[in-house]
Structure formats: C-alpha cells, structure tokens
Amino acid sequence: MQTEFDMHKVELHLHLEGAAPPTLIRQIAHEKKADIDGIFDEQGHYVFRDFEHFLAVYETATSVLTEPMDFYRLTRAVLDQSATHGVIYTEAFLSPDFCGQAQLGPWREYLSAIQEAAQESEKKHGIVMKGIVTCIRHFGPDKAKKAALCAAETAGDFICGFGMGGAETFGVQEDYIYSFDMAQEAGLRLTTHAGEWGGAESVRQAVFDLKVERLGHGVQTIDDPQLLDEVIARDITFEVCPGSNIALGIYPDTHSHPIEKLRNRGVNVTVSTDDPPFFNTDMTKEYVALSRAFSWGKEEFTALNKTALNAAFCDKATKDTLFKRLDTE
C-alpha cells in the first residue's frame, strides 16, 4: 500500500559530496590506498563531534574524490539513493573547489562526468537532477570568485543556480557580493546558507546584501518577526533540513524545530536532507519525523513539494513536466 511517505518528492538542498555513501568513499579510498579510517565509527558511519569537526570529516571524505570518474560514480550512487526515497527532482550543490581546485578546465571535465551520470540516472529512475554551483564560505572570498567564474562559464540548462555553503560564522555574507553578482549576471539564480548558525542577522545580510531568492536553512529567522515579514513579502523560499539541524544540535528534536511555526506564519518552507549519511537521514525519515511531530499527512507534504517545485531553479518546461508527475502519482 502506498503511504504519504512513498510519494514523489522534490529536494532543493543536497550537497553532492555530503550525500556520498560511506561504502563508496571507503571503496574509492581502498582503490587509491588512501588512509581515511579515522572518519568512520565501528559500524562504518561517518563520525564527528560538532559542526567544525563535521566540516573537517566532510573534507577528508571528499579528499578521495580526485578525478571526474569518481564524481561520475558518486553522482550515480547518490541519485540511486534519492530515487529509492521517491525523489523525482533534486538540485544538488556542486563545489568546483572539490573538482579540480576551482580551475575552469578541470571543472568542465568533472561537470561533464556528473552530467553524464545524471542523464543515465534519469533514464534508469526518472529522477531529474540539476546543479547549483557553490563556493565554500570558509575558503574565503578569493576562492569564491574562482567558483563563481566556473559557475558563470558553465551556466545553462544543467547549472541553474549559484550558492554558498561552509562555515556561516566565517566573515559576513557581504564579503561574497562580487561572486554572487557575477553569477547573477550569467543568468544564475541565487541561494546561500543563512540562519543555520549565523542567526537572523545572517539572513538579513543574505536577503539585503546578496539578494538571494532562497535561503539554505533560514530557520533562525524565527527570532526576528520583522525580518519574517520581509522574507514573506519577498516570497523567499527556505530550504529547511530538520534532520541536519537536529543532528548538529541546533534543536533537540523535530518537535522543537521551528519548521511548523514558519509554515503557519506563511513562509515558503520545503524539506531536504542536506548531507544525509552524515546525519543518519533520508527523505523518507524526514517525512516520517515531521508526520509524527506535527501530524503532517499527504495534504501537507503535497503542498510542500509544490512549494519546492515552484522555487526550483530549473527551466519552465522541466517544471511543468514535474508538476504533472506530482499531480498524477
């Protein structure tokens, strides 16, 4: 019997390397004789103490991905996983810094391998993937400019957005205006991590300085009623990742998470997994937890997926086809 948890889903916030199954990372490390044992626990899951350590473990795991073929395998594995949980559309964050050190030539080769994998996964599972190029905030504004150049030069049907991940407490959003402007001039749509660790002030900077139309997380906006009015007036969409916030200790459990309050206030909320194997989550687990905490059912989840598809950065034809699939499942 089909339940609301099997339904077709749209995911807007997924870091490609952050979704790497530990088995794949171990396999590639084994093939390359790289020693990364310290990042796994006895059960073979990623293990970290806090957000800083999470970023370090993430970068160690990613360090074994050194050639386009690795990213081909990664993309296939990640999309296999997403499709298992009913995802029909995913926008994955791709970081040129991890793909040939943000140099344009190598980046094109990595991107081509990722796209080839995405096309094959679409044929196999019907899952559609698009890419959002992200700079890494704690690598600094100069490296961000290189990532933005990679984004601008490869903007098109597949690369449809630009964003920023990494440590939100490093510098201020404004330091990255140059990169965001460059991406926007190339026709890319904008999102940034804000209001996960940096408080409502970081969201304010993202909205007014970077002029993004989506926020990665955004949940700390709940502390600033005036800013909430502003994000609602601007029709900004939040890429909320409850399981990630709970795993990193921002909220103790789903019931304490502000997603329901934000939704009731009129904010465009969506649900994503962020870095699923790191946070022991997947889209099904997210839906089950939200259903238990807030009694959300098919109606709420359908609305959530339509909100997500509305806010997707892909072209209109892709969106129209996907809307039909949401309606006819």
Ligand SMILES: [Zn+2]
């Ligand atoms: Zn994220």
